Amino acid sequence: KKVADRYLKREILGEGTYGVVYKAIDTKTGQTVAIKKIRLGKQKEGVNFTALREIKLLKELKDPNIIELIDAFPHKGNLHLVFEFMETDLEAVIRDPNIFLSPGDIKSYFQMTLKGLLVCHKKWVLHRDMKPNNLLIGSNGQLKLADFGLARIFGSPGRKFTHQVSVHVQAFFIQRICISKCIRSDAEMMDKSSSLLNRRPFLQGDSDIDQLGKIFQKLGTPTPSQWPDLEWLPDFVEYSSQTAQPWRKLCPTASDDALDLLSKLFTYDPKTRITVQQALEHRYFTSVPLPTDPAKLPRPA
Numbered sequence: 001k002k003v004a005d006r007y008l009k010r011e012i013l014g015e016g017t018y019g020v021v022y023k024a025i026d027t028k029t030g031q032t033v034a035i036k037k038i039r040l041g042k043q044k045e046g047v048n049f050t051a052l053r054e055i056k057l058l059k060e061l062k063d064p065n066i067i068e069l070i071d072a073f074p075h076k077g078n079l080h081l082v083f084e085f086m087e088t089d090l091e092a093v094i095r096d097p098n099i100f101l102s103p104g105d106i107k108s109y110f111q112m113t114l115k116g117l118l119v120c121h122k123k124w125v126l127h128r129d130m131k132p133n134n135l136l137i138g139s140n141g142q143l144k145l146a147d148f149g150l151a152r153i154f155g156s157p158g159r160k161f162t163h164q165v166s167v168h169v170q171a172f173f174i175q176r177i178c179i180s181k182c183i184r185s186d187a188e189m190m191d192k193s194s195s196l197l198n199r200r201p202f203l204q205g206d207s208d209i210d211q212l213g214k215i216f217q218k219l220g221t222p223t224p225s226q227w228p229d230l231e232w233l234p235d236f237v238e239y240s241s242q243t244a245q246p247w248r249k250l251c252p253t254a255s256d257d258a259l260d261l262l263s264k265l266f267t268y269d270p271k272t273r274i275t276v277q278q279a280l281e282h283r284y285f286t287s288v289p290l291p292t293d294p295a296k297l298p299r300p301a
């Protein structure tokens, strides 16, 4: 009945891209865990590599803001990855209409996200799939980066990056936070907010190109003076120029510090964009309201 003579299976938690995730009890420690079962063999070639990559990366990234891989083993033709059990994720928090997020709450979630990301970048790992439902939240309110299946080590040999991925996806999360922040504290926009928070993200396009158009509409098309290396990017095409909307207009009720940090993070040219380390040192995180103590953050009932 026990899996690998150690784990007592409980209910299914969800279905991921590569297989089922179920809840279990680790009889060795008494701890509740989440086991990701990855089908081996039947799937396309890439999958096994994805799983192995996730294992390798997570072993190198041990940190309070990164999901802990407790164990990994093959069992009945499946690969099992055992993770610490997490109660919820940031998407569930953002979407819950009963949750009010104060500026301090948002700051806290944002700070924990950046802390996790800093550990990745220090180890030369790009997460490449930063989005609210990959940011899991534990019972103590700690936020942890998860789902490293897409992650890659910078400059590792072999396949080139699919260049489309990294530009906008990372940006996405911060906008969600920012927008939920703007809108939740602005009663007039409450209607829009629920549709936004109910799976209608601010800048979501229905294809990469459409996504890019949505970004340019708000942030303006990047100009050669802003981003000198732009024209050398693969697949570069010139867009009819659009000017950036002021951050104050995109996020009317955010604090000046928040807007300053956002504009620095949303700098197109990676050479001038601030690093995660610099973002964490930004005065936004030391000015009042201070980040909420994780244990006191609101979570879905």
Ligand code: ADP
Pocket (backbone or CB within 6 Å): 013, 014, 015, 016, 017, 018, 019, 021, 033, 034, 036, 067, 083, 084, 085, 086, 087, 136, 146, 147
């Ligand atoms: P995907 O491949 O679609 O990103 P995952 O395979 O990471 O999804 O996870 C599938 C589902 O399992 C998630 O939506 C979540 O509900 C649940 N889950 C994943 N990891 C954990 C965990 N550590 N603790 C609790 N639930 C989890």
